[in-house]
Amino acid sequence: GAPSPDSAAAADIFEQLCAASTFKSVLYHYRQLCDVLRLKPTNIRSFYPKLKSKLRSWKAQALWSKFDKRASHKCYNHGKACSNNKVLIIGAGPCGLRSAIECQLLGAKVVVVEKRDRLSRNNVLHLWPFVISDLKQLGAKKFYGKFCAGAIDHISIRQLQCILLKVALLLGVEVFESVTFEELVEPPADQEEKIGWRARLSPPDHPANQYEFDVLFGADGKRNTLHGFKRKEFRGKLAIAITANFINKRTEAEARVQEISGVAFIFNQKFFKELYAATGIDLENIVYYKDETHYFVMTAKKHSLIDKGVIINDLADTQQLLHSSNVNRSALLDYAREAADFSTNYQLPHLDFAVNHYGKPDVAMFDFTSMFAAENASRMVERKGHKLLAGLVGDTLLEPFWPTGSGCARGFLSCFDAAWMVRSLCSGKMTPLEVLAERESIYRLLAQTTPENLSKDHLSYTLDPASRYPTINVRAVLPFQVRTLFDTDDPSHLEEVTNPHLVNSDDLPKKRKRRDSFIHPDTLLVWCKKQVALYDSIHVDNMTTSFKDGRALCAIIHRYRPDLIDFEALRPEDVAQNNQLAYDILERDFGIPPVMTGAEMAECEVPDKLSMISYLSQIYDVFRGEIP
Ligand code: FAD
Incomplete structure (x- = not known):
């Protein structure tokens, strides 16, 4: 029969949603779509089938078949694996969104809070082959036709977030913009109403303040707002990275300019010597990707930044050294432009800066001298009979060094591993300590992963760590070693679950x-x-x-x-x-x-x-x- 006016309107809105390219417009069209179809975002089993039955365009069907294929992985148990769980995710960066998608596929109810109101990062992420394959399987090309076409292996952070946001929303994830996570709120003393874990968010009157959850993921990037996770610092030699984005006008002349992929150039000492001789710019490496912008990331030697007037005073403390009061901003712009110009053989016809979040030329200088990693990837807290499983994913778990492009790939692996942890907990077959021990065993591998030592069969990747890490030992850490990661107010419970005889009887030698x-x-x-x-x-x-x-x-x-x-x-x-x-x-x-x-x-x-x-x-x- 003829489509009802509602479904015609829905089809239209769906098209606009697919094409939307800002945080605001994606959310706007999505909410419109839900209104027209009288749907409320919730777990996948009640949301997605309805959405699917109402949107039948060719494009929609092509997407559903991708989603269905992913959702059919055994580990999700038809969206029932974690259907009793409620998840809160802090941050709608690539990793917050990627883990939201996985928790949603497991059948949990998932809410993401994001403090920003815009996705504004031009910077470009290098994608390992498995990430490209993963995103294609999620229908990335349906939202962004140019996604990793040909030999392209990178994407702007903004575009990546946009793709993942759409996938998450269409599967039923609830995303709130301009909402900041402040702190975790314990279940109240009076348990008559059995109220569990909540979050204090700002603004304080936002309805998500009432949301009760039993799984919490910190995906808030480098800064890390979630308590209870100790961080260790790796101090290396002084490393100052500069990123710069220039407008890509997509002219033929621009199209001809060669990209500089990270690895190739690190070994090209001749190039760096010539650069130094010609410009006084001394770099350790430089990467150039032609994406929505012309994106450059380089590691600069301090002396040349001082010589070129970018850094005003040579200070011992790196934070003070790179503090805005000690940086000559216009010299920095010149430095970045000159490096970009020389390294592309002066072939980019116009090096006009793209603008950043603040409407200023998009050039930034970052300190990678000390990098942080969380000591543990997971913990569990129990108060008044309510257990909360908490985990970190992405940059807050393991900070990446951008010039080598490891960030997003390890970030995605951590998303899968964290979702696997939630699944392990819901399986009912493992004690909390066993779940935490398994998660920590897997985390031990993360910092060593490379595209080479991961399984090559990308199409077979699932949440199961064995499908991705060929040498995984999920019992490298034993439950009794993670006792400190389980914080409970119930002493009897502590005895019960922290006594190695009771929980580890399978793991430990019988004697x-x-x-x-x-x-x-x-x-x-x-x-x-x-x-x-x-x-x-x-x-x-x-x-x-x-x-x-x-x-x-x-x-x-x-x-x-x-x-x-x-x-x-x-x-x-x-x-x-x-x-x-x-x-x-x-x-x-x-x-x-x-x-x-x-x-x-x-x-x-x-x-x-x-x-x-x-x-x-x-x-x-x-x-x-x-x-x-
Ligand atoms: P992020 O992408 O940092 O996302 C975290 C999200 O959490 C953000 O959207 C943030 O607004 C939100 N958030 C933080 N605190 C709260 C809170 N309390 N409540 C609610 N939301 C919160 N990597 C590269 O390889 N190359 C680059 O050039 C590069 N440039 C970068 C530039 C910037 C400014 C930043 C921040 C990161 C950059 N990265 C770069 C790192 C890269 O973006 C990450 O590795 C990748 O995005 C995966 O990170 P993530 O999702 O864990 O965290």
Whole structure:
């Protein structure tokens, strides 16, 4: 029959939605579409089938068949894998949106809050082959016909967000713009209404303040607003990156100019010497992508920034060095333009800057001297009977170094891994500690991933880490090692779930169940001697003074986990330090609480024998039966 006026209007709005290219217009057309079709975004099983039945154009059907194919992966269990869960995601960057799509496919209800009201980043992301394949499978070309055409392997951040936003919305994700996550709100003391976890958002009267959820993803980029995740810092040598975007007028002359892909040029020392000789610009590398803009990212040497007047005073502190008050903005623009001009052989006819978020020429300078990574990717908090699973994805988990283009790819992997964690929790087959341990095991691989060491069969990628990481060991971290990642207010629950006998019975060698059995001190001493036998400088003759300088304890740890201790670097005179190191590792990685501090050990002449026996018994319990 003839289409009803509503469905004709819907088809029209759908076309506009597909073509929309700003945050505002995408959301506007989407909300219009939902109004006309009388649909409310919710979980995939109630939203998507209705949407699909009402939009039947050729383009719509082509999209649905892509979505259906993805949704048919076994791991989603027909959108029922996590149908009882509610997810809040902080940030609508590429990784917030990518993980929202996965949680939605798992059947959860998903809300994304984004503090910005615009998608305005011109900068261009390098995409690894699996990311291109992933986005094509999600229908990227239907929204952006030029997506990775031919040999193109990059996309502007803005365009990527736009594609992912549309996919997320069409699957039923709810996205709120201009909403900032402030903090997590615990379930109230009065549990008559059984209110669970919520977020304090601004503006405070936004309805999403009432949303209750049991899964929270921090996808808020480099800055990291979510508490409870410690960060470790990697300090490298001074690294100053400059990004610059020039307007692409798409003329023939522009089309002829060659891109500079990252890897090729890093080795071309001759080029950098010539650049320096001709311009005084000294770079370590430069990348140029021709995308919606002409995009350049380069790492500049400090001296040349000073010589060219970009940096005003040479200050030791990098933050102060690159502070706006110490940067001559117009010299920076000149520097970027000159570098871009030289490296494209003066072939780009007009180097006019594109504008950034603030309407200014889009050139920026960033400090990559120290980069951050979260120590853990997941944690669980329980209050008043409500459990909350929290995870980090994207830049807030592992900060990328832009000039090498690793950011978005590792970001996407972290999205899949985080969604897999939610699925593991919902499977009902794993305890919370097992879920966290599995997530941390997978996270250990992330920083080492490259396009080469990932599985090459991109079409077979699923949430299952085994489909992506050929060498994955999902039990690299054991549940008892992640006890500190589970924070609960229910002491009985803590006992229950943190007692390794109860949760790890499958993971641990069976004999460890005899943990409380009495270990004869003689047996213990023999065991300790055996552990250090291969360490020439260590001799254990007793349970007290032999352990005084801390190196014997360190040797035992080192025997099983050489990755945790640099044994060769230990000096016998650093008594407090050596002991503290061992205590910290034993507590953090093996859940053995210390009986004293390193300084206390250094002060006492002879350590207390009973305390030592008790402490060493626990160490014995952890390691016996393990293969060194
Ligand atoms: P992001 O893309 O940073 O997204 C995080 C989102 O969270 C943002 O939209 C932010 O507004 C939002 N947010 C933050 N806090 C809150 C809050 N409290 N409440 C609600 N929302 C919040 N990578 C490159 O490879 N090359 C580049 O040239 C490059 N340039 C970049 C320029 C800028 C200015 C930034 C910020 C990042 C750049 N990156 C670049 C990094 C790249 O964008 C990311 O690796 C990629 O986008 C994936 O990151 P993400 O989704 O984890 O975080």
